[in-house]
Amino acid sequence: MPKTFFITTAIDYTNSPPHIGHAYEKVLADVIARYHRLKGDKVFFLTGVDQHGQKVQQSAAKAGVPPAEFVKEITQKFVDLWKKLDVYYDEWAETTSERHKKVVQGILQRLWDEKDPTTGESHWIYKAKQAGYYSVRQEQFLTDKERGPDGEFGPEWGQIEFREEENYYFRLSQHKDWLLSYIDNRKDAVIPDFRQTELRNAVEKLSGDLCISRPKSRLDWGIELPFDKDFVNYVWFDALTNYISFAGYDPRDGNYAKQPQEFRDRWSKDTLQIIGKDILVPAHGIYWPIMLHALDFPDEAMPQLLVHGWWNLGGAKMSKSAGNIVDPFTLIEKYGADALRYYLLSEIGTGGDADFSEERLVIRYNADLANSVGNLLNRTLTMVAKYQDNRIAFPQGDWLHNPDERSTESYAQHIFKQIGAYKSHMSEGRTLPITFPITFGPFVANAAIGNILAILDQANTLVESAAPWKLAKGLDKVSKVKLNSVLYALSETLRVVAILISPVLPAAAHGIFDQLKWKIELGGKEERFSLADAEWGKLPNGHVVGKPVPLFPRIES
Ligand code: MSP
Numbered sequence: 001m002p003k004t005f006f007i008t009t010a011i012d013y014t015n016s017p018p019h020i021g022h023a024y025e026k027v028l029a030d031v032i033a034r035y036h037r038l039k040g041d042k043v044f045f046l047t048g049v050d051q052h053g054q055k056v057q058q059s060a061a062k063a064g065v066p067p068a069e070f071v072k073e074i075t076q077k078f079v080d081l082w083k084k085l086d087v088y089y090d091e092w093a094e095t096t097s098e099r100h101k102k103v104v105q106g107i108l109q110r111l112w113d114e115k116d117p118t119t120g121e122s123h124w125i126y127k128a129k130q131a132g133y134y135s136v137r138q139e140q141f142l143t144d145k146e147r148g149p150d151g152e153f154g155p156e157w158g159q160i161e162f163r164e165e166e167n168y169y170f171r172l173s174q175h176k177d178w179l180l181s182y183i184d185n186r187k188d189a190v191i192p193d194f195r196q197t198e199l200r201n202a203v204e205k206l207s208g209d210l211c212i213s214r215p216k217s218r219l220d221w222g223i224e225l226p227f228d229k230d231f232v233n234y235v236w237f238d239a240l241t242n243y244i245s246f247a248g249y250d251p252r253d254g255n256y257a258k259q260p261q262e263f264r265d266r267w268s269k270d271t272l273q274i275i276g277k278d279i280l281v282p283a284h285g286i287y288w289p290i291m292l293h294a295l296d297f298p299d300e301a302m303p304q305l306l307v308h309g310w311w312n313l314g315g316a317k318m319s320k321s322a323g324n325i326v327d328p329f330t331l332i333e334k335y336g337a338d339a340l341r342y343y344l345l346s347e348i349g350t351g352g353d354a355d356f357s358e359e360r361l362v363i364r365y366n367a368d369l370a371n372s373v374g375n376l377l378n379r380t381l382t383m384v385a386k387y388q389d390n391r392i393a394f395p396q397g398d399w400l401h402n403p404d405e406r407s408t409e410s411y412a413q414h415i416f417k418q419i420g421a422y423k424s425h426m427s428e429g430r431t432l433p434i435t436f437p438i439t440f441g442p443f444v445a446n447a448a449i450g451n452i453l454a455i456l457d458q459a460n461t462l463v464e465s466a467a468p469w470k471l472a473k474g475l476d477k478v479s480k481v482k483l484n485s486v487l488y489a490l491s492e493t494l495r496v497v498a499i500l501i502s503p504v505l506p507a508a509a510h511g512i513f514d515q516l517k518w519k520i521e522l523g524g525k526e527e528r529f530s531l532a533d534a535e536w537g538k539l540p541n542g543h544v545v546g547k548p549v550p551l552f553p554r555i556e557s
Contacts, residue, residue: 005036005043006266008243008303010275010284011050011093014074015059016320018081020356021276021311023328024344028308029274030087031345031445034503038531044266046246047082048093049075053235054139054214057221067221071096081328085337086506088526093242095223104233104241105226106251108212111170111294112227124171124294130211131164139235141211168213168231175290176206182289182299190285191443192351195277195307199285210287212237240288243273243303256296264301271303280307306443309353311344318356326356335555338505339365345445345504362555369508369552372456373497377512379463380490381548387472392491393484394541445504452500459493462486491516492539502529508551517546 009029012022026047033045051071060070075094082089093100111124133142137158148154183189183200190196213231214222222232248263256264275284289302310317313324331340343361346368348354384390463486471483494512502509506526513519513528518539522528 003041003270004265004268005033005041006247006268006271007033007036007043007045008271008273009047010279011048011095011239011242012078013053013055014049014051014071014078015053015055017074017077017325018328019318020326020328020331020340020344021318022078023081023085023340024311024348025274025276025308026082026087027085027341027344028350028443028445030085030089031341031503032272032274032443033088034506034526037526038499038503038529040530040532044091044247045089046091046093046243047087047089048091048242048246049078049095050235050239050242051075051094051096052222052232052238054136054219054221057219058136060221068096084329084332085341091246093246095238095242100238100242100245101223103245103249103251104223104238107241107254107291107295108233108237109226110251110254125168125212126171127166127168129164129166132162134161134163135159136161139214143208145205165215167211167215168225168228169209170212170237170287170291170294172209172286172290173207175293176203178293179203179206179286179289182302185299186302188304189302190280190305190307192307195280195305195351199281202281203286206286210234210237236283236287237291240283240291243288254295256298256301267297267301267303269300271301272306273303274306274308277307277309280305307351309348309351311348311354311356313356315355331358331361335361335365336507338507339369339552341504342369342449346449347446349446350443362557365552366554368453369505370554372453372460373501373508373512374550374552376456376459376463376490377494377515377551378548380487380494381515381545383468384487384491384545385547387468387483388487390544390546392488392539392541392543392545394488394537394539449501449504452497455493455497455500459490463490488539491543491545492536495539496534496536499529499531499534502526511549511551515546515549515551517544 007029009025012018029045029047033043036043049071056071057067060067063070079092081087108125112122114123115121116123130141133153134140135142135146135153135157137156141163142153142157142160146153146157153160180200180203183196183203187196190199212234213225213228214234216224216230216232219232222235223238225231225233244263244267247266248260250260250263253259256267259267273284284305292302311326312318313326316322316324318324318326328340339361343364346364347360384392466482466486468483468486471479471486474480474483495516495518498509498512498516509529510524514523516539519528
């Protein structure tokens, strides 16, 4: 049975339309999901939208429409974007759905009902009065810890109000020691490492509990508390629950061990949550593991957090209010989905920040996609058409040994080994399908892309150094074998590159296979690509290739 690799992303607020920051996170998740399917793993990829809360209520009021109508419209924009960007998920989470509401209310009731027999009070939830400063943007009360060196609350908290309120609280601080020990026992609980350190430092400072209710008198766009109809649930508690409510969690029996098998397969050791750096502390790093711990989830089922950095614009944070949003729809319209996917993954190191630049997008497109990939495909197919009548010849026999006399490999194999990453992989006696995961596995997509580019560069260099047009003029047998070998190596490189790049450029990978006339019966389907097929030498002798069609036409500025 292949194991299930469970991938989730943050669910996006529906108070404003999506921007490229949102797009990056989903594409990153989609690439990781596709990479796992390429390897043969079973994947369950969940993503969706966060539809409740004050921000949404305020934006809807501003637009003069009821919140339900407002979120429906924005939600559709996210759905459309993921479709346009080829982000393919298995389940879609919408927090206003009945299914989700049932789980949120089910777990709240359960935590409320777990009472201490002597005091009759819940172990987890209590009611208390609070007075203090409240950040409308972050939807939370602020303490002195949040004040800057000047004693003021920084601009990141937005509008601040003084409030006095009675609310329900979820106990956090009493689980601080458990959380610290969990983090210390799992060195890769958070990736990259420095984020794990950041989280640990924050947990060390943890004090106080989490307010999980809002009085309906000021916010009614939320899920009602099952034990007090005057309150709705705090948006973060509600939103975090999506990760289990849409993965098959049964709220009737909270015990993890009694959950449906399907749910436990998903929520096992291979649960990866992809989030931005702004929502690690406290939401995903503190609230969420403590919520799961309260629900009896064993430590082995705690999710691993992959924390990515931010896309900025001119060094500044992108936001609707600042008016510096980069619209992904316009970019897809102009350059295509693959081009945007490629740019977003190749120009940022996982974990780091990057500055968005349309100019860079065009530079990378022309250099890597149009020149390296597109040109190689075009030149190779043009030469196969011209010199071999569209029919690839697999150089038979090993009578023409490579210059390294110790080897009995054929000249084609020898040439192929000269190509980029193959050289080092093969010289270590391992094949690419085995070594490739070393770069893609730890989620370093830009490094994996770099390796593929290196293969392409070598292949393009080979075209120049081997000069097939000169070989084609030679009438002797050696020239003929060399010509066949070079064209075979180039075609094989394209076939293998299409497989390796397919998680990042799904449409282009199909385009390469279509033009190579390879696995035509699986046209458009993801099963067409598998890492096991990235072994050298699968194109058969006499294989007929198609006509070259520009895959990535150059963008002239
Ligand atoms: N709704 C919450 C998450 C709830 S998860 C249970 C939220 N929504 S958000 O729309 O503000 O952000 C959604 C995701 O997009 C977050 O992971 C966030 O870090 C990411 N990004 C938002 N802006 C971003 C950039 N400019 N760049 C990269 N990612 C960014 O937080």
